[in-house]
Amino acid sequence: MAGNEKVVLREEEVGRALTRIAHEIVERNAHDPAPALVGIHRRGAFIAKRLQLALAELLDAEVPLGDLDIGFYRDDVATRPDAPVLHASHIDFDVTGLTVVVVDDVLFTGRTVRAAIEALFDYGRPDRVQLAVLADRGHRELPIRPDYVGKNLPTSRAEHVHVRLLELDGVDEVTISAPAVMETA
Numbered sequence: 001m002a003g004n005e006k007v008v009l010r011e012e013e014v015g016r017a018l019t020r021i022a023h024e025i026v027e028r029n030a031h032d033p034a035p036a037l038v039g040i041h042r043r044g045a046f047i048a049k050r051l052q053l054a055l056a057e058l059l060d061a062e063v064p065l066g067d068l069d070i071g072f073y074r075d076d077v078a079t080r081p082d083a084p085v086l087h088a089s090h091i092d093f094d095v096t097g098l099t100v101v102v103v104d105d106v107l108f109t110g111r112t113v114r115a116a117i118e119a120l121f122d123y124g125r126p127d128r129v130q131l132a133v134l135a136d137r138g139h140r141e142l143p144i145r146p147d148y149v150g151k152n153l154p155t156s157r158a159e160h161v162h163v164r165l166l167e168l169d170g171v172d173e174v175t176i177s178a179p180a181v182m183e184t185a
Contacts, residue, residue, distance in 0.1 A: 004177050004178050004180065005162065005175040005176065005177040006175060006176050006177070007173055007174070007175050008135075008151065008153060008174050008175060008176055009134075009135070009150070009151055009173060009174035010172075010173055011166075011171070011172040011173065013151075014134070014150070014172040014173065014174065015172070017134060017150030017151055018047065018050055018051060018054065018134070018150065019054060020150070021051060021132050021148045021149075021150055022051050022054035022055050022058060023058065024147075024148050025051070025055060025101060025130075025132065025148060026055065026058050026059060028130075028147070029099050029130075033061075033098065034055065034059050034061045034062065034063045034064070035055075035063070035098065035099040035100065035101050035130070036063070036064035036065070036066065036093065036095060036098045036099070036100045036101070036126075037051055037052050037055070037063060037064070037065050037066070037100075037101050037103055038065075038066045038067065038068055038091060038095075038100055038101070038102050038103065038116075038120060039065075039066075039067045039068070039102075039103040039104070040067070040068055040070060040102065040103065040104045040112060040113075040116050041067060041068065041069045041070070041089075042168065043104075043105035043163050043165055043168065044067075044102075044103045044104035044105050045067035045103075046165050046167045046168065047103050047104075047105060047132075047134055047165070048065060048067065048101075048103035049065060051101075051103060051132065052065045064093045064098070066089070066090055066091035066092065066093065066123075067089060067090050067091075068089045068091070068102075068116055068119050068120065069088065069089045069119075070112060070115040070116050070118075070119050073115035073116070073118045073119045074111065074112070074115050075111060075114070075115070089119065091120075091123045094123075094124050095120065095123045095124040095125070095126045096124035096125050096126065097125075097126070097127050098126050098127060099126065099127060099128045099129075099130065100120060100126040100128070100129050100130070101129075101130045101131070101132050101147075101148070102116050102117065102120065102129060102130070102131050102132070103131075103132045103133070104116070104131070104132075104133050104134075105133065105134050105135065105163040105165075106133065106134065106135045106136075106137060106161050106163055107131070107133040107135070107136045107137065107140075107144070107146055107149075108137050108138075108139055108140075108161075109139060109140060109141040109142065110140045110141055110142035110143070110144035111141060111142060113131060113142075113144050114142055114144065117129055130147040130148070131144070131145075131146045131147050131148070132146065132147065132148035132149075133146045133148070133149055133150065134150040134151070134163060134174065135149075135150060135151050135152075135153050135161055135163065135174055136149045136151070136152050136153065137153045137154075137155045137161050138152075138153075138154065138155065139155070139157055151174065153174075153176060155176060158178070158179045159176050159177065159178055159179070160176070160177045160179075161174065161175070161176055162174070162175045162176075162177065
């Protein structure tokens with residue numbers, strides 16, 4: 001963790017937030033079949049896997065799980081200086097007629113979610129698409145609102161939200177960092 005970072009969710013709080021999201025998904029989707037989960041690479045895919053385990057236990061049912069790489073669906077793909085880092089998408093079930101919960105780590109402008117919904121429709125036409133995020137930091141540029149939120153984080157546009165997960169980073173935490181201050185002589 002960098003010196004200018006403030007921890008806003010620790011391991012226990014991340015776990016409680018995901019448990020609460022799982023319960024809310026069950027409450028809102030009490031009918032059969034169970035909702036499918038599709039995580040956005042990278043951290044959204046790991047969060048979706050954790051939610052799948054919780055939902056399977058709560059529903060005593062199989063919960064379809066997939067993950068999406070949205071690299072080529074981004075609206076800024078042609079203007080980015082670097083080529084997107086690509087991961088394979090895995091949706092091994094037909095999304096047509098299902099409720100699909102798209103899962104991401106942080107919701108910011110809404111552009112990543114827009115790209116994920118576009119990518120999802122390449123796999124079929126779900127009845128409903130819902131959105132679950134661990135952190136919502138505001139500053140939307142598109143009319144996208146999450147259905148399930150672990151934590152609302154008021155931030156400035158200059159701040160950065162970092163989600164670290166055990167599977168990738170060795171720790172579960174969410175931090176906010178302020179931009180580095182330039183010293184003047």
